[in-house]
Structures are given as structure tokens and as C-alpha cells.
Amino acid sequence: MRLPRLREANLWRSVRRLVFSLVTIGVLLAGIGSQPLAAAATSLDLVATAYGPSLADNYPYPPVDFFGHALRSGDIAVDPKVIPLGSVLRITGYTSPYLPSGGMTGVACDEGDAIQGNRIDIFINASDSAVSSFGMQNVTATLVGRDLAQC
Secondary structure, eight states: OOOOHHHHHHHHHHHHHHHHHHHHHHHHHHTTTOOOHHHHOSEEEEEEEEEOSSHHHHTTSOSBOTTSOBOOTTEEEEOTTTSOTTEEEEEESOOOTTSOTTOEEEEEEEOOTTOOSSEEEEEOOSOHHHHHTTOOEEEEEEEEEEOGGGO
16 A cells, blocks of 8 residues: 555655664764763873784775775774774874874774774884884874864
């Protein structure tokens, strides 16, 4: 049985509103219990590692960020429960000939299974040995802003 056109249009409008409401509630509930960098503080002491373009560093994916864009030097993988995706961060305290001396500004455009809690992974577009030489370092991340458009 086919509904009259007007009733069918109203039904679909109601369904769209319901779905939108459920999605909005889900987004709000997802943030409950987490204390992202923006809410907790403007700076965090973190442990940083590096990753590169190799298959081993990105398996099973090619070198792309969470949004599917090609990784760029300075992209940062984060735990989104601690640092929201799209956060612009000033990273200081590392030592690496493959990153700017004195600190760098990067964008949290990626996440990974191993990046949990107060950890970040900085993308360096270099050889495996160059990336491995970074090791694990204590760094400070300062929230500069938020800009998902940079991802």
C-alpha cells in the first residue's frame, strides 16, 4: 500500500530529524568521561615516537592519515580521547635532525592502535633508519588551536 505523497514526505522528514537527533546525542555522549587537551589544560607532557611512510609503520594502510589524506611531515597521530583530531599543537623538547630545531607546529590528523593515553607519534617523511633514530622522547605539546580543515 502506497502512502499519499504528503504523508510520505512528512514521514521521511520525521525519520531524518530522528536520525539527526540520535547522531547528535551519540556525539555528545562520546565525549562524556574523556578529558581532552582543550578541556584539561593547554599543555601536556607526552611521550613521542616517530613513524614514516613505510608499510611497516602504516600496515595495513598506505601512508594516509585518519581522513584518508597523504601524510605530511609534521602530521601527528594522537589518542583522540586525550587530544581531539584537528588540534593544532606546538611540540617542543625533542631532538631530531629530521624535524625543525627548537620545536614544531603540527596537526593531529591521525590516530593509531598503539597511540593510547599521553602518547603521540610524529610523521617524518624519511627512511626507516631515520625514523627509528627518533626513538622515544619526552616532549611538551601546547594546544595552539583547532582546525580540522588542515587535515
